Amino acid sequence: MRALCWHGKNDIRCDTVPDPSIEDSRDVILKVTACAICGSDLHLMDGQMPSMESGDVLGHEFMGEVVEVGSPEHPLKKGDRVVVPFNINCGQCRQCKLGNYASCLRSNRNGEMAAKQFGYPTAGLFGYSHLTGGYWGGQAEYVRVPMADVAPMKVPEGMDDEHALFLSDILPTGWQAIDYLDLQGGESVAIWGAGPVGLFAIKSAQVMKAGRIIAIETVPERIALARRAGATDVIDPSNEDVLERIKEITGGEGADAVVDCVGMEASGHHGAIGVLNAIQEKLTSSQRPYALEQMIQAVRPSGIVSVPGVYGGPVPVNMGAVVQKGLTIRSGQTHVKRYLDTLTPLIQAGTIDPTFLITHRSANLAEGPDLYKTFRDKQDGCVKVVFNLA
Structure with missing residues (x-):
């Protein structure tokens, strides 16, 4: 065959x-x-x-x-x-x-x-x-x-x-990513990456009655599909400050929940998070924590971080932010x-x-x-x- x-x-x-x-x-x-x-x-x-x-x-x-x-x-x-x-x-x-x-x-x-x-x-x-x-x-x-x-x-x-x-795979994966957020309706959800899993996460968030669905994406075709899937807001990190825009959209409170649909292939260049990303890429080119770190910063205190994105090994995580903000992280195949x-x-x-x-x-x-x-x-x-x- x-x-x-x-x-x-x-x-x-x-x-x-x-x-x-x-x-x-x-x-x-x-x-x-x-x-x-x-x-x-x-x-x-x-x-x-x-x-x-x-x-x-x-x-x-x-x-x-x-x-x-x-x-x-x-x-x-x-x-x-x-x-x-x-x-x-x-x-x-x-x-x-x-x-x-x-x-x-x-x-x-x-x-x-x-x-x-x-x-x-x-x-x-x-x-x-x-x-x-x-x-x-x-x-x-x-x-x-x-x-x-x-x-x-x-x-x-x-x-x-x-x-x-x-x-x-990808439809249940996007659905599980949102199911892990325990939405009651009306929450703000920020989703990093509008590839196939991210698009289904956006659609799932819409079906589960999220209030604001924020897609973080740079590729024009994927941005268009994100809007079609139900994104109410789109942030292009190539020309916008993601954290500031999320604060603006959420009235300064931060997103209620965030979703990493990027995983190990994330990249970024701005500020302290970009420095962390650059250091980690020198340690191992296969694990880039940029999106995950940005999510941990962007989610509100006591928020939920859902990680359907694939990681194959160790990455540095800001556990200080996780603990001090009282975050819940849910992940897995x-x-x-x-x-x-x-x-x-x-x-x-x-x-x-x-x-x-x-x-x-x-x-x-x-x-x-x-x-x-x-x-x-x-x-x-x-x-x-x-x-x-x-």
Whole structure:
């Protein structure tokens, strides 16, 4: 089969690789009908995540048709259309039973490696390094889905691929980021980054009745989409002082809650925060805390900081501000399965149209390496790339 594979920093290729096969009775094999490039994939492309190996198949946003099942008793059957959460869930451990699916204790077959990095194992992920299990991803013609009796969701009749695809990751990720804010209605929420996750966070904040939704973004195309998603205010940090503008918008009180949809690739140049950023970049080019530090400054005392953005290692955090202001920080990989029953009806009702941010489509994985570069460099107005392979 053809698949997009990692071969080193900035080296993504469309290779011919062996077809997947059933390895366990809980497995299914999917013929991939749609997949996407995620912003998190760019961290792999840029060499910012450890334990990648040459030839690893990429991709954790995908869906498809079941073509083979591991057992006649499997709840999924040949011909079923399913969307697959990016994290793999055993459904049996304590964390899965609590609904903390991204913290599954059994699905990461390299759990000991993760525990050395993070203290405990985290869930297995598709196409996202051997630290998370070394599972091949879904930017491919076919993919093996382990433990497929738990997380994959049958796509409702009448829902096309593009409306279902983002249930695999970025829509639940944006929703969880706002769900973590415990909004009651009317609050001010500032969201750093209007990439795909940021756009869905903006839309989620609108659905959850935030009062002021402030997007911090520099790219014109993304600013336009942020307004379309529901941003009431936009701050362009390339020509505005973010902290002063947030104070102005909030009557001097600061944002009630802030969301980091940028993560490890943030950058900035102004004042003391810029100095911290420059120092940290010299320590390690893969972790840039600029957005996170700015958020901690911008949120009001007793506010909430939500971090869906990906970080791969240690960063310096102003714990003095966190403690003195009494902030709550909530973060983590998304518990995708937890939100599917909530988000699917919102798509069906038209409350959320997840297709609005798709800017680039392809029917050919061979175009993948070039589209990775287009997405990374924000060329041609690129916000989201989808491969329609059906």
